[in-house]
Amino acid sequence: MNGRLAFVESPVQLLNVLEWAHAQVTGAPGGDDPGRTGAAPTAQGPSGAAPRGRAAVPGGRPPAGGAADRPPESGPGPAPAAHDLTVVVLSPTDPMSRGQLRRMAQLAREDGFSVRWQEAREGRGSLARTLRDLAPLLRAAERIIVGDPFSRYVQLLLTLFGPRHLTVVDDGTATMEFAAQLTRGERLVRWHRRGSLRPRDLLLAPVSSLARRRLAPTRGRTVEIFTSLPVEAPPGTTVTPHAFAWTRARFGPPRLTRGADLVGTSLVETGVVDADRYIQAVADLARTHGATRYFAHRRERPAKLHRIAVETGLEIVRPDLPLELIARRGPIGRTVVSFPSTVVHTLPLALAGTGVKVAVCKVAPEWLLENVSERAQGFLSGVAGTAAHEVDRLTARAAPAMERFEFG
Incomplete structure (x- = not known):
């Protein structure tokens, strides 16, 4: 054997x-x-083609036949x-x-x-x-x-x-x-x-x-x-x-856009966070950081994503690969804002040496549903706080307190 x-x-x-x-x-x-940047720039991921306020096709790709509709180059x-x-x-x-x-x-x-x-x-x-x-x-x-x-x-x-x-x-x-x-x-x-x-x-x-x-x-x-x-x-x-x-050997380095990108989570779908509070937080973060795109988690429901598109003006991108690969291929925003999730630990590694900044928005206690356990609350806090040695505190105008990771 x-x-x-x-x-x-x-x-x-x-x-x-x-x-x-x-x-x-x-x-x-x-x-x-x-710090290795890997191969020369490769086929780009989400193109940002959809107008603001409209949901994009999966992966943000152009119609069939376009370059981004082909398998990922490497x-x-x-x-x-x-x-x-x-x-x-x-x-x-x-x-x-x-x-x-x-x-x-x-x-x-x-x-x-x-x-x-x-x-x-x-x-x-x-x-x-x-x-x-x-x-x-x-x-x-x-x-x-x-x-x-x-x-x-x-x-x-x-x-x-x-x-x-x-x-x-x-x-x-x-x-x-x-x-x-x-x-x-x-x-x-x-x-x-x-x-x-x-x-x-x-x-x-x-x-x-x-x-x-x-x-x-x-x-x-x-x-x-x-x-x-x-x-x-x-x-x-x-x-x-x-x-x-x-990932770094296979893709990138990515082309960076001037704006910011938001990363969605399935905290609403898993019954942890109130949907209205979550969407309001997304709107606040988009306004504060000048974000134009929202990278949806694969488990986020279409109805919620439609609300986000309509109420925030963000373009909804449904990635066709894990976000670490999408970000490494690019284009990706110079700032990436996320709620507590794995990407606040993985993106700094996948994007090492690119100059991209990642920010994590803590989940405020008032966003949580009544039946959420203290154990779940503590776990969410731990996800955001376990990389404390790399964190800079920021003050957001309308959003909750932010922690920023910078690498590059």
Whole structure:
């Protein structure tokens, strides 16, 4: 057994698997020099073609046939090679996620990886069919790489086939919570979930309990966390730094625009933040920073995005790749403003040496819905505050207090 098998369910997870594999090849876990600018400028991402106040097509692309409608171009980057890594995409049902995953799968194949698209949620019987199809790969795998340890699908696979070596790559800020829960010996639960167990949680509790043990290091199993986030290594695990070396080698440097860009979040969709408060905050930030574009999170609902476009005048861009790649390809604003999310940790790495500034807007307590737990509030504060050594305080006229990251 010497194969490596990765399970991904989102575009960001697949991106980070490619970053992990690149680190294995280069022998530099933290990546190359963060100031490296990589190849010459490449095909540009969102073009800003839609008029203010109107929603843009996915990726901000021109009509079919335009340059941006073609697959993403790339710099020389690492030469494609045969890898003993197979990437299994446990395909989600969300159309935006599926579209981004298709694009990421294309990039992975261009780099010589084997990518298997598994319709894991395609109606009744899909679970049994997926387990049957993947059983031979799981039995032969020496190392399993997963992007979401909270995924019920991943947990079920781990209960049936315990790997000798396990790597967890970033799936947003959930990596921080996973490491903390592993350290404290707690059951695995997403940070925005309420404290009480739901009926479905009770039904799957035995699976989650066994999966948590399979995700922990033992005498016969190693566990690695490959992350760009500030994570303390749980006892017995290895934390490997992730500096977006593959992204910087493959794309950019980007062309910078004069204005600012806003990065959206799914905090409304996950039941954490009030929609009206969120949209008002977006309007305040756009006015304060002169923003013209709003990069939507793939889970944001069309109705909310329509309101933002109408009420703020912002152009809505639905990226067709993870934001780190979109920003690295460019064009991107000289200032990027985000609410607490992974990008306040990842964009400074992906855009190192470009001169782009990233600002993070803290979530004010009055924006939160009544049923949001104190644990969720604390987690959001921690996401914004964990890079304090790089923060400059700003005073915004109509927006909440800002923290700014500058790199370059």
